[in-house]
Amino acid sequence: MGKRFNELSDKHIHFISEQKLFFVGTATADSRVNISPKGMDSLRVLSPNRVAWLNTTGSGNETSAHIQQAPRMTILFCAFDGTPLILRLYGTAKVVHQYDPEWDDLFTRFKPLPGARQIFDVEVDLVQTSCGMAVPYFSYTGERELLSDWAEKQGEQGLWDYWTKNNQTSIDGITTHILEKGD
Structure with a gap:
């Protein structure tokens, strides 16, 4: 089993490279727990103990706020076809904003995605597998282009305005620092 x-x-x-969807979990000591589904070919394995994922604009910015106060992150993958498997990565994450020196090096590892706002760089200290026998089968039929289309339509200033209005604090009022160096 596990x-x-x-x-x-x-x-x-190899299993990670085959997945179209993963989930990210974060929380501070006093915040709500946040679990977010992610896709869009946005995760890269950088080494056996390091992964990074390119985060695009969303309705909130909980993960960024949490990581800056409590850098714990869990990333979960599960097989929706083929052999059942659940794979969890536990680690310490760091937010890399577009104004940070590490941005350029990390960003080149991804296919550019419209609305990219930050990268999470995760040092993995535990990898755990479990059976996944209760995960149902689901068929992948394609990517949704709605978010990319929306971000392209916004343009750079429109995204900046959206981040200003919607992405500076978490639902618990924790700051994300997304705009600090660009003010």
Whole structure:
């Protein structure tokens, strides 16, 4: 059943590369727990103990706010077809904003996505697998282009205005620092 590993194996990395969807979980000591579904080919394995994912504009910015106060992050993948498997990555995350020195190096590892607002750089300290036998089968039929289309339509200033209005604090009032260096 469940197994623990100190790092990602080649088999784990291959499994991750096949997934179209993953989930990210974060919380501070006093905030609501946030679990977000992610896709859009936005995650990269950088080493057996490091992953990064390119975060695009959303209705909120909970993950960023949480990570800046409590850098714990869990990333969950589950097989919706083929052999059942759940794969969890536990680690310490760091938010990399567009104004941070690390941005350019990390951003080049991704296909550019409209509305990209930050990258989460995660040092993985525990990899856990479990059976996944209760996860139902789902068929992948394609990507939704709605968010990319919306972000392209907004343009740089429109995204900045949206971040100003909607992405500066979490639902619990924790700051995200998304605009600090650009003010």
